[in-house]
Amino acid sequence: xxxxxxxxxxxxxxxxxxxxxxxxxxxxxxxxxxxxxxxxxxxxxxxxxxxxxxxxxxxxxxxxxxxxxxxxxxxxxxxxxxxxxxxxxxxxxxxxxxxxxxxxxxxxxxxxxxxxxxxxxxxxxxxxxxxxxxxxxxxxxxxxxxxxxxxxxxxxxxxxxxxxxxxxxxxxxxxxxxxxxxxxxxxxxxxxxxxxxxxxxxxxxxxxxxxxxx
Amino acid sequence: xxxxxxxxxxxxxxxxxxxxxxxxxxxxxxxxxxxxxxxxxxxxxxxxxxxxxxxxxxxxxxxxxxxxxxxxxxxxxxxxxxxxxxxxxxxxxxxxxxxxxxxxxxxxxxxxxxxxxxxxxxxxxxxxxxxxxxxxxxxxxxxxxxxxxxxxxxxxxxxxxxxxxxxxxxxxxxxxxxxxxxxxxxxxxxxxxxxxxxxxxxxxxxxxxxxxxxxxxxxxxxxxxxxxxxxxxxxxxxxxxxxxxxxxxxxxxxxxxxxxxxxxxxxxxxxxxxxxxxxxxxxxxxxxxxxxxxxxxxxxxxxxxxxxxxxxxxxxxxxxxxxxxxxxxxxxxxxxxxxxxxxxxxxxxxxxxxxxxxxxxxxxxxxxxxxxxxxxxxxxxxxxxxxxxxxxxxxxxxxxxxxxxxxxxxxxxxxxx
Amino acid sequence: xxxxxxxxxxxxxxxxxxxxxxxxxxxxxxxxxxxxxxxxxxxxxxxxxxxxxxxxxxxxxxxxxxxxxxxxxxxxxxxxxxxxxxxxxxxxxxxxxxxxxxxxxxxxxxxxxxxxxxxxxxxxxxxxxxxxxxxxxxxxxxxxxxxxxxxxxxxxxxxxxxxxxxxxxxxxxxxxxxxxxxxxxxxxxxxxxxxxxxxxxxxxxxxxxxxxxxxxxxxxxxxxxxxxxxxxxxxxxxxxxxxxxxxxxxxxxxxxxxxxxxxxxxxxxxxxxxxxxxxxxxxxxxxxxxxxxxxxxxxxxxxxxxxxxxxxxxxxxxxxxxxxxxxxxxxxxxxxxxxxxxxxxxxxxxxxxxxxxxxxxxx
Ligand code: HEM
Ligand code: SF4
Ligand code: SF4
Numbered sequence: 001x002x003x004x005x006x007x008x009x010x011x012x013x014x015x016x017x018x019x020x021x022x023x024x025x026x027x028x029x030x031x032x033x034x035x036x037x038x039x040x041x042x043x044x045x046x047x048x049x050x051x052x053x054x055x056x057x058x059x060x061x062x063x064x065x066x067x068x069x070x071x072x073x074x075x076x077x078x079x080x081x082x083x084x085x086x087x088x089x090x091x092x093x094x095x096x097x098x099x100x101x102x103x104x105x106x107x108x109x110x111x112x113x114x115x116x117x118x119x120x121x122x123x124x125x126x127x128x129x130x131x132x133x134x135x136x137x138x139x140x141x142x143x144x145x146x147x148x149x150x151x152x153x154x155x156x157x158x159x160x161x162x163x164x165x166x167x168x169x170x171x172x173x174x175x176x177x178x179x180x181x182x183x184x185x186x187x188x189x190x191x192x193x194x195x196x197x198x199x200x201x202x203x204x205x206x207x208x209x210x211x212x213x214x
Numbered sequence: 215x216x217x218x219x220x221x222x223x224x225x226x227x228x229x230x231x232x233x234x235x236x237x238x239x240x241x242x243x244x245x246x247x248x249x250x251x252x253x254x255x256x257x258x259x260x261x262x263x264x265x266x267x268x269x270x271x272x273x274x275x276x277x278x279x280x281x282x283x284x285x286x287x288x289x290x291x292x293x294x295x296x297x298x299x300x301x302x303x304x305x306x307x308x309x310x311x312x313x314x315x316x317x318x319x320x321x322x323x324x325x326x327x328x329x330x331x332x333x334x335x336x337x338x339x340x341x342x343x344x345x346x347x348x349x350x351x352x353x354x355x356x357x358x359x360x361x362x363x364x365x366x367x368x369x370x371x372x373x374x375x376x377x378x379x380x381x382x383x384x385x386x387x388x389x390x391x392x393x394x395x396x397x398x399x400x401x402x403x404x405x406x407x408x409x410x411x412x413x414x415x416x417x418x419x420x421x422x423x424x425x426x427x428x429x430x431x432x433x434x435x436x437x438x439x440x441x442x443x444x445x446x447x448x449x450x451x452x453x454x455x456x457x458x459x460x461x462x463x464x465x466x467x468x469x470x471x472x473x474x475x476x477x478x479x480x481x482x483x484x485x486x487x488x489x490x491x492x493x494x495x496x497x498x499x500x501x502x503x504x505x506x507x508x509x510x511x512x513x514x515x516x517x518x519x520x521x522x523x524x525x526x527x528x529x530x531x532x533x534x535x536x537x538x539x540x541x542x543x544x545x546x547x548x549x550x551x552x553x554x555x556x557x558x559x560x561x562x563x564x565x566x567x568x569x570x571x572x573x574x575x576x577x578x579x580x581x582x583x584x585x586x587x588x589x590x591x592x593x594x595x596x597x598x599x600x601x602x603x604x605x606x607x608x609x610x611x612x613x614x615x616x617x618x619x620x621x622x623x624x625x626x627x628x629x630x631x
Numbered sequence: 632x633x634x635x636x637x638x639x640x641x642x643x644x645x646x647x648x649x650x651x652x653x654x655x656x657x658x659x660x661x662x663x664x665x666x667x668x669x670x671x672x673x674x675x676x677x678x679x680x681x682x683x684x685x686x687x688x689x690x691x692x693x694x695x696x697x698x699x700x701x702x703x704x705x706x707x708x709x710x711x712x713x714x715x716x717x718x719x720x721x722x723x724x725x726x727x728x729x730x731x732x733x734x735x736x737x738x739x740x741x742x743x744x745x746x747x748x749x750x751x752x753x754x755x756x757x758x759x760x761x762x763x764x765x766x767x768x769x770x771x772x773x774x775x776x777x778x779x780x781x782x783x784x785x786x787x788x789x790x791x792x793x794x795x796x797x798x799x800x801x802x803x804x805x806x807x808x809x810x811x812x813x814x815x816x817x818x819x820x821x822x823x824x825x826x827x828x829x830x831x832x833x834x835x836x837x838x839x840x841x842x843x844x845x846x847x848x849x850x851x852x853x854x855x856x857x858x859x860x861x862x863x864x865x866x867x868x869x870x871x872x873x874x875x876x877x878x879x880x881x882x883x884x885x886x887x888x889x890x891x892x893x894x895x896x897x898x899x900x901x902x903x904x905x906x907x908x909x910x911x912x913x914x915x916x917x918x919x920x921x922x923x924x925x926x927x928x929x930x931x932x933x934x935x936x937x938x939x940x941x942x943x944x945x946x947x948x949x950x951x952x953x954x955x956x957x958x959x960x961x962x963x964x965x966x967x968x969x970x971x972x973x974x975x976x977x978x979x980x981x982x983x984x985x986x987x988x989x990x991x992x993x994x
Contacts, residue, residue, distance in 0.1 A: 160826045166814065
């Protein structure tokens with residue numbers, strides 16, 4: 001019963017909420033965007049600033065890098081690990097092909113999957129421990145930051161439990177936690193996964209027009 | 215009649231635009247911005263974390279523009295903003311932030327935190343939570359024309375005195391002049407050499423310029439308070455004299471926020487393009503250098519460094535010009551460790567300098583500048599903002615450091631061929 | 632005011648008792664069925680071992696197969712480590728060790744330690760700060776040190792709990808979940824244990840790098856040990872870490888690395904290691920794990936309810952000066968001497984200023 005729901009109705013709901021939610025939030029930004037134009041005379045191109053900021057944002061400025069080493073290293077470990085295991089692990093590629101896109105693409109070998117997960121786990125635990133321990137992050141973190149982290153952790157942990165493919169219960173548990181995450185995603189700080197692009201673009205365009213090195 | 219709190223909240227609501235939506239949706243509360251902010255690095259107090267200073271706006275956004283927020287406020291589950299919050303945040307945004315926007319440069323998701331803090335100030339100003347020092351300054355600006363209470367009569371006296379003492383020409387109210395020079399009261403009262411220096415350079419270069427006796431003040435306390443209505447009123451005065459005098463280009467003097475206000479923010483505050491060009495005095499001087507109209511002789515041989523005013527470098531994009539000018543006359547020019555778009559603020563921007571209450575904190579965060587200077591072992595520091603100059607001088611004096619602060623225009627004028 | 636505090640601490644004490652008791656239960660409960668089970672096995676095996684008079688015609692073949700005389704290596708089409716061995720006799724030795732030594736003695740060891748800690752706590756109670764708080768704070772652990780510590784704690788307990796379930800889970804969980812349920816749990820735990828395992832190497836390495844500096848033994852440690860670490864009264868002097876903490880550090884290093892090496896041998900059987908190496912690794916892995924887990928009870932006790940003011944060093948990074956004076960007086964003197972340059976001491980403003988006067992946050 002639960003298994004059928006998770007594989008059927010819940011999955012469809014989660015998929016709709018996720019895509020509609022994410023697109024709706026991105027559209028909100030674009031619609032609001034149309035209201036405002038910058039009246040000042042640009043010095044340089046805002047578009048190139050927007051593009052540059054999106055690239056530049058991937059590496060930390062040397063002026064602060066010594067102070068944020070932990071966040072940067074753990075952040076990269078988590079995000080890269082998650083990216084690789086989410087989109088290139090064989091079981092996920094197969095699942096995505098079956099349920100969403102309809103086509104498969106290159107996959108990484110099993111050991112690559114395991115290494116990626118280990119790196120992602122280490123990064124996520126470090127990031128969360130840091131969030132709680134650093135007085136700054138402890139003060140500014142919101143409930144939704146913690147819920148998001150915990151949900152992602154649960155998804156990863158149930159995925160790990162299901163690795164043995166010993167029973168369908170574990171698979172269903174994993175899939176159910178993924179559905180919870182997808183439903184929560186558009187309404188939480190997890191949206192940064194998409195929103196960082198317009199944010200960097202806005203700031204980059206703003207600074208680019210003024211001729212500041214982004 | 216709405217209460218001040220309601221006016222503040224309404225104002226904050228009206229501040230939400232695409233950038234606010236995008237920024238708050240992408241903040242992961244990673245804390246990186248704190249590590250770039252002098253108010254945090256020098257105090258270790260997490261409340262000075264840049265994004266924390268935007269809490270009132272974030273809360274209004276969260277409760278009125280997000281699904282969860284709307285849901286929980288309609289169920290009465292979320293705490294609305296109180297007057298207490300606003301009065302707590304008044305000290306955070308007015309005393310604990312110099313609007314230097316260094317935080318903006320390091321945010322991994324690209325949030326322009328300074329932009330958000332500026333909007334928080336709009337809400338604060340609407341609700342009346344503005345430090346006394348700034349309120350006073352803006353009242354004086356509206357009444358007398360300048361935040362220091364300097365009237366046009368005061369300007370004319372100063373001009374007359376300079377003319378007599380130095381045998382120079384300072385054109386006043388010349389219709390059809392190409393350039394209109396605006397001044398900050400600092401430069402009229404405190405650093406009078408500035409006017410002399412400019413006059414010498416301009417007459418050597420053969421430039422047609424003027425100052426206005428009707429409206430000379432370049433600073434804008436409305437911007438510092440975050441009150442766009444006052445900011446617009448002060449800007450309109452500039453537009454009026456510029457059109458009366460048929461000015462093509464307005465020169466921003468050595469003042470950081472005057473430059474960003476004229477050049478970048480002003481048109482958006484007014485909601486229309488300006489009918490004239492705006493240049494910073496350093497842009498103009500560097501242009502003259504390129505055109506061969508600025509010739510220098512001799513050199514200033516002391517070891518010196520350049521302090522980037524945040525609003526001119528990081529927020530204004532005038533980065534190379536001062537360096538080109540310094541290379542003309544200062545062979546021993548050395549850069550500070552963090553410079554250009556990553557410079558450290560003097561601590562007095564964003565109206566902090568007019569806010570007496572903030573003085574102990576401002577002097578505390580000056581430590582970062584002190585460390586930068588200690589590394590270099592220079593005798594002279596050049597800058598291009600008279601507000602920075604005052605702040606730097608106060609900080610140096612407090613720390614008993616033997617470094618002289620010099621304006622770049624004056625340095626050039628001293629070496630005119 | 633004091634009334635509220637008393638109520639709070641009473642509630643706190645009750646909660647701690649509950650925790651300790653339930654932990655005790657979880658750890659001892661597995662023993663009960665085990666004791667019965669072990670006897671049952673003993674009885675049957677002694678019966679089955681009675682010699683049989685009749686000689687089987689294929690006795691030599693079967694003797695070879697059962698390896699009555701020595702380990703026999705045959706040949707097989709299957710290419711792989713140990714594929715020429717039909718039955719490995721040493722496997723039985725390993726199994727017997729695991730069932731009859733590791734499991735019961737590990738459990739006794741843990742139970743005895745917990746009982747000792749509980750008794751000690753009932754007798755001595757919490758070690759209070761003499762003279763109360765001074766309000767002066769000393770920086771004890773950097774953010775990186777604390778992050779490494781709690782990362783290690785997280786990984787340690789993820790592995791510890793999954794590991795203990797794999798070792799003892801059958802006794803507690805089969806009655807609760809049934810055999811099918813337990814097989815799912817066991818599979819999940821095995822996968823988690825195998826995947827998270829390598830992270831412990833990272834954790835131990837981080838602890839090594841970040842904590843080794845002040846953990847070398849010196850002469851003061853001998854005095855500290857002879858005085859029993861001040862646990863039974865009297866003042867003992869210590870530097871940044873006392874001999875007890877240093878011992879814990881080195882136990883974590885020694886058994887931690889043993890756990891990691893043997894764990895990797897067991898986890899990645901792609902380097903040609905045979906069954907015997909695996910069995911040996913497993914023995915070392917099990918013993919090291921049980922030692923670390925058991926000693927960690929003592930560490931956790933002293934770090935939390937045992938000694939007032941210790942935990943905040945690991946959570947906030949700062950400890951109260953009177954804590955430092957009474958437990959680590961040499962370190963306190965060192966810190967006071969360097970305070971001018973290093974800002975080691977700060978007034979207790981951080982804790983008040985981290986709390987905003989009122990916060991509109993909270994969603
Ligand atoms: C929930 C469980 C734990 C708690 C509450 C805890 C608490 C603490 C505290 C308060 C300290 C600081 C003591 C001081 O100020 O001198 C500390 C130090 C330390 N802990 Fe833990 N701890 C726990 C588990 C662990 C585990 C599982 C490990 C190892 C894997 C570990 C390894 C260490 C190390 C290496 C130190 C440094 C002490 C030294 O180097 O001597 N802790 N712990
Ligand atoms: S650096 Fe950016 S994402 Fe991180 S807390 Fe600050 S504003 Fe938010
Ligand atoms: S603008 Fe400058 S002073 Fe203000 S929060 Fe950002 S870094 Fe700090």
